[in-house]
Every structure is written in structure tokens, then in C-alpha cells.
Amino acid sequence: MKIIGDILTTTRDELPDSQGASITYLIRKANIPHGRISKILGTLVSQGLLEQTNSDGAFKYKISTTGREFLQAYNTFNKFADSFGLTI
């Protein structure tokens, strides 16, 4: 759950260019292996939380409107869970 939050936050706040963030950039930011992040990105795209674009033969990722709403809810409820000493 935290990884998803980190990926969505990166694609919202720390985009290297307007096309979106590449897998390599996200791997460096989220610090997780390629195989795992590919699966997570696939799930996030299929759920409509990320938008995938093809730029110069490489996939790039940007947060969608649904993703922004999810991230807002995630941050709010993360604070709530944090009050109980828990992480969501």
C-alpha cells in the first residue's frame, strides 16, 4: 500500500517532464525491483489510477484524475491510521 502511495505521489508531484515518469525514474524513486514495479504499474493502469503514454518507444506514466482522488483519500486515511500507530 505504501509503495502505491509513493508511486502515485511521484507521478503527481515529481514528474521529470510533461510526458510523465519513465519506469527507470519510478524504480529509482520507489526503490523496488523492475519485475515488481511492472506488475504494480500494470495494476494501477488497469484500475485507472495511472495514465500510460508511449513516448519515443518507451512507456511513461502520469497520475489520472481518479488517481489524484485516490491519493487524497490515501493520505487522509493514512494520517488516521497513523494516529493509531498503524500504517495502511
Add this chain to the structure above:
Amino acid sequence: MTEFFFESILNLVGFAVGIVIGIFAAIGFRNTGSPTLFRLTLAFICIGIGFLIMWAGLALDMYVYHSSEQIGWIQTLGIAVQTLGYFFIAFSHTIKSFFPRSNYLRSVGMVPLFLISFMSIENIIRSISFILLIYGAIETTMSYFESRRKTALFVAGGLGCLALGEFIGWYYFVFPHSILNIASISIKIAGLVLLFIPITRVPLTKIKFDEKF
């Protein structure tokens, strides 16, 4: 009569706080799919229902049976449901060493529950509640030292107050007709208010809730 009044307030405040936090956690679960929020939902719904059962028991005594003696099994049921809620809070802190590993000890540990009266079962359940609440309070305090989030202190204080209330409430059985019961109830109400504070700090207006809620 005074004790009935105070206990009714405690139980109704407990019901309201439990259900409101439970619904809030449920909304969080529907929006994020987090298992932690699902456990918190179960925990606070159980706590709220437990308080409601205890209030129903008191109301039955007062208005239906017109008896000053509380109906044992309803109180025990209410406390048991609350304890289940406290268990889910402790379980969320990845409780690992609470239950004995040996199957023999586990099976023997259940035997007394079938041999003793409702009053004794109530005392046993109260003591389990006390342990779970202390565990939750300690874990939440530890998390405060990591995150420095002030709301964690309110939750730790709330769980600690509920634990102290349980402890003093248990002492009331040793010294009945003393002020201990009122003290226990007041401390528990303070604990519930402290537990509710984190909800008031959440910027609810900024959340787009699930349409089904």
C-alpha cells in the same frame, strides 16, 4: 439511580464514538482497500455494539425488570463484544506472543470458561480487555516516538484511560458500593473522548467519499 445515569451516559458515548470511528474507518476501507482500515472498522464497530448491548442491559434492568441487580449475561456479552474490538486493535499491531503456542495450553485455557459463573467470566474478560488495551496503548506510544504525530498521543491516552477504567472497574467488585464505579466510568468517558480527537483533526471536507456511502 446516579450510577445508572452515569453508566447510561458512558455506554451511549461509547456506542456513538465506536460507531462514528467505525464508519469513518469503513469509508477509508472502501476508498483504499486497506486491510488495516478493515481491522479498525471491525474493532470500532464491535466496541460500539458492545457499549450498546451494555446500555440495553441497563435499560432492561431499569425499565422492564425494575431491578437494581444487573442482568449478568447481557453485561458479559457486551463486555465480550467490546473485548473482541480491543483484540482487533491489538491484532493490528501484529500481536504475536499473546496466545500460548502449545495446543495443550490453548485447550486447557478454554476449560475455565465452561466451569465458572457469568460473574467470573466477566472478570476474566475484563482482565483480557485490560491486557489488550495496555498493549494497544504501549504500541501506540511507541509509534508516537517514531512519527511524532500528536494524535497518536491522544489515542494512546484514550486506550490508557480505558485500561485504567477497566482496572478500577474490576476493583469495584472488591469494594462494592464505593466511589470506584463512578471513577471508573468517568475515566472511561475521558478515554473515549480522547480516542475521538484524531477524527476531528482529519480534513473531512477534502475527501471525495465512495458514492455508495
